[in-house]
Amino acid sequence: MPKVVFELDSTKSFTEQAIVGHNRWHPDIPAQVHVKPGDSFRVHCREWFDGAIHNDDSADDILNAPLAGVHVLSGPIAVEGAEPGDLLIVDILDIGPIPQEDSGPLSGQGWGYTGVFATRNGGGFLTEQFPDAYKVIWDFTGGVATSRHIPGVSFVGIQHPGLMGTAPSAELLARWNAREQALIDTNPTRVPPLALPPLPDSAILGSIPPGADFDRIAGEAARTAPPRENGGNQDIKNFTKGTRVFYPVFVDGANLSMGDLHFSQGDGEITFCGAIEIGGFMDLHVDLIKGGMATYGVGENAIFMPGITDPQYSQWLAFSGTSVTLGGEQRYLDSHLSYQRACLHAIDYLTSFGYSDIQAYMILGAAPIEGRLSGVVDIPNSCSTVYIPTAIFDFDVRPGAGGPHRIDPGMGVPHSPA
Ligand code: ZN
Numbered sequence: 487m488p489k490v491v492f493e494l495d496s497t498k499s500f501t502e503q504a505i506v507g508h509n510r511w512h513p514d515i516p517a518q519v520h521v522k523p524g525d526s527f528r529v530h531c532r533e534w535f536d537g538a539i540h541n542d543d544s545a546d547d548i549l550n551a552p553l554a555g556v557h558v559l560s561g562p563i564a565v566e567g568a569e570p571g572d573l574l575i576v577d578i579l580d581i582g583p584i585p586q587e588d589s590g591p592l593s594g595q596g597w598g599y600t601g602v603f604a605t606r607n608g609g610g611f612l613t614e615q616f617p618d619a620y621k622v623i624w625d626f627t628g629g630v631a632t633s634r635h636i637p638g639v640s641f642v643g644i645q646h647p648g649l650m651g652t653a654p655s656a657e658l659l660a661r662w663n664a665r666e667q668a669l670i671d672t673n674p675t676r677v678p679p680l681a682l683p684p685l686p687d688s689a690i691l692g693s694i695p696p697g698a699d700f701d702r703i704a705g706e707a708a709r710t711a712p713p714r715e716n717g718g719n720q721d722i723k724n725f726t727k728g729t730r731v732f733y734p735v736f737v738d739g740a741n742l743s744m745g746d747l748h749f750s751q752g753d754g755e756i757t758f759c760g761a762i763e764i765g766g767f768m769d770l771h772v773d774l775i776k777g778g779m780a781t782y783g784v785g786e787n788a789i790f791m792p793g794i795t796d797p798q799y800s801q802w803l804a805f806s807g808t809s810v811t812l813g814g815e816q817r818y819l820d821s822h823l824s825y826q827r828a829c830l831h832a833i834d835y836l837t838s839f840g841y842s843d844i845q846a847y848m849i850l851g852a853a854p855i856e857g858r859l860s861g862v863v864d865i866p867n868s869c870s871t872v873y874i875p876t877a878i879f880d881f882d883v884r885p886g887a888g889g890p891h892r893i894d895p896g897m898g899v900p901h902s903p904a
Contacts, residue, residue, distance in 0.1 A: 487528060488579070488769050491519045492560045494530035496584060496592050496765075499537065500558045501690060507532075507560045507745070509690045510707030511716070513656050513737045514699075517564035518692055520739075526579060526771045531647070532558045533593040533765040534746045541597050541623050543635075545902040548601040548759060549619035553608070554688035557649055557710045557719065561743030562692070565772050568740035573778030574652060576742065578729040578793065580769040581645045583626065583749065594765035598624050598631070598749045600852045601759035602844070604904035608678045611756035612826060612833075612847060619902040622848045624749065624762050631750055631762060631852070635900065636845050638893045641750060641853050641878040642797045646725040647768060648746035648761060649710065651717030651788070655736040658715060658786070662708050682709040715786035721761070723751040723854060726793030733788045734779050744768060750852055753872075756829060757851030797854050799875035803883060805832040806860065808867040818866050821859055825870035828857075832872050839883065840893040848899060853878050 494503055508515050521527055533539070534557040539547050568574055584594040593599055602610045602620040610616060624631040632640045654662065666681040673680055689704035713720040717733055725731070733740070747768070751761030778784065807827025809820040817823055829850055836846035849855075854875065861869035876883050881891040 488526040489528065490530065491521065491527040491563070492529040494532055496590065496595070500532050506690065506692055507558060508562070508692045508743065509555060509558050509688070509710060510704070511654055511710060511718070512659060512691070512703050512707035513653050514703050515562060515653065515692050515694065517562045517739055517741055519561065519563040520566065521563060521772060522566045523773045526769065528767055528769050529560045529744060530767050531560050531745045531747050531765060533763050534558060534760070537592050539593060539599050539601065539621070539763070543897065543900050545601070545619045545621040545900040548621045549604055549902040549904065551603070551607065551759065552688065554685055555690070557746045558690065559649065559710065559743040559745040562653055562741035563743070564739030564741055565774065568735050568774055569738055570655065570736055571777055571779050572735040572740070573775040573782065573784060574733040574735050574740045574742060575773040575775065576650070576731045576733060577771040578725060578727055578768060579771055581647070581727055581747065581766065583764050583766040592765050593763055594747070596626055598626070598762040598764040600624065600757050600762055600848050602757050602847070603759050606677055606904060608758060610758040611754060612829060613678065615830070616844060616847060618904045620844050620848070621900045622852070624852065626749060634896070635898065636848060637896045638880050639849055639853065639878055640880065641875070643749045644723055644726050644795065644797055644854050645766070646723055646748055646751070646793070647744050648721045648748050648755070649719040650731065650742070650744040652733045652735055653737045653741035654708070654716050658736055659706065659708055662714060663706070682711055685709065717788040719746065721751065721755040723748070723753060723761070724792035724796065725790070726795045728794030729790060729792055731788055731790040732775070732778065732784065734784060734786055742772070750854055752850050752853055752855035753857030754825065755851065757848060762852050797875070799877055801876045802856070802873040803876050804871050804873040805835065806869055806871045807831055808869055810867070816866055819862060819868045821862060821868040821870055824868045825857060825872070828870045828872045832874060839890045840895050842895055842898055844899045844901070845895060
């Protein structure tokens with residue numbers, strides 16, 4: 487096992503640890519760990535809500551989730567010799583849930599959760615259809631996820647970090663804040679909001695002590711929810727073991743951070759809160775390509791080679807959607823809308839087997855479904871598709887002359903009205 491450079495004690499909160507991470511992006515958050523090119527090391531990561539979500543049958547904790555405090559990230563990790571313009575090579579050597587006895591209180595100790603936020607907390611991809619808070623608990627046995635809230639479904643975990651990235655430069659951070667505020671200004675009272683401006687409340691900034699510096703950084707630092715040029719919360723389910731990522735370097739040392747581990751996820755993380763959320767560990771190897779951003783024309787976005795542990799599914803049932811609203815209005819090549827329609831078609835289909843619509847939505851968020859932009863040029867309709875592996879169901883989910891097998895939906899999905 488590589489040396490643990492960022493160690494978390496599962497019995498303590500994120501801010502009570504010997505080494506404190508952060509939950510905002512800012513170039514002035516100091517590195518907590520120093521490594522060299524060629525080093526391999528282990529990092530512990532806390533689940534993104536730092537233990538606020540519990541293994542029970544109520545969605546009240548999702549309804550009241552402490553949103554200002556996300557995502558709790560491990561790092562920053564400075565890589566010796568890294569300078570702006572370099573590419574930082576990050577290999578994911580291994581990744582998994584919390585290395586500890588199962589049945590513990592923290593997500594990752596043998597279990598994880600998928601939630602849907604109430605609309606006022608950001609909702610989810612289908613918040614018009616699902617405006618309340620919902621939660622599903624998944625149990626892990628032999629690397630396979632099952633849920634007491636969704637009978638008849640099981641799948642192999644594809645563990646990956648939802649969030650990993652390098653620190654922005656001051657110039658890049660200023661650009662993020664300016665463009666996101668400009669978007670907010672187009673409709674400042676929208677629910678859910680168009681973007682999340684800097685929020686000093688609940689900011690965790692590593693080892694920076696309280697004082698004027700802390701207040702300045704907390705007032706400028708970017709929230710961690712959106713993916714940006716530094717990688718960040720990209721929620722790419724294929725960042726499994728064996729992944730190699732090439733991150734642009736914007737500050738000396740690169741200042742790499744990571745967190746928001748997932749046991750599994752469907753493309754799009756459509757439930758938003760989120761995939762199957764867990765705490766756990768990552769073993770990483772880092773190296774540098776000096777001047778690599780210009781050499782490879784990478785510009786300001788991470789590139790990557792996906793992991794080598796994709797689940798092996800050979801048969802899929804796929805659903806398509808076009809850019810026409812549920813009300814019948816034609817939209818122009820709107821791929822967001824066509825993916826929503828594809829997902830809604832998949833949900834309608836699964837309810838014919840006895841699932842509730844929220845059970846079907848949770849399956850799409852948590853299981854390793856594939857989402858694709860199948861056509862983006864055929865005016866006026868974009869065509870998006872969502873592929874569901876048939877083998878995740880313990881019954882035949884294909885259409886047939888005999889009609890759908892009816893499942894017993896069981897206790898169903900815990901639900902807390904907003
Ligand atoms: Zn997540």
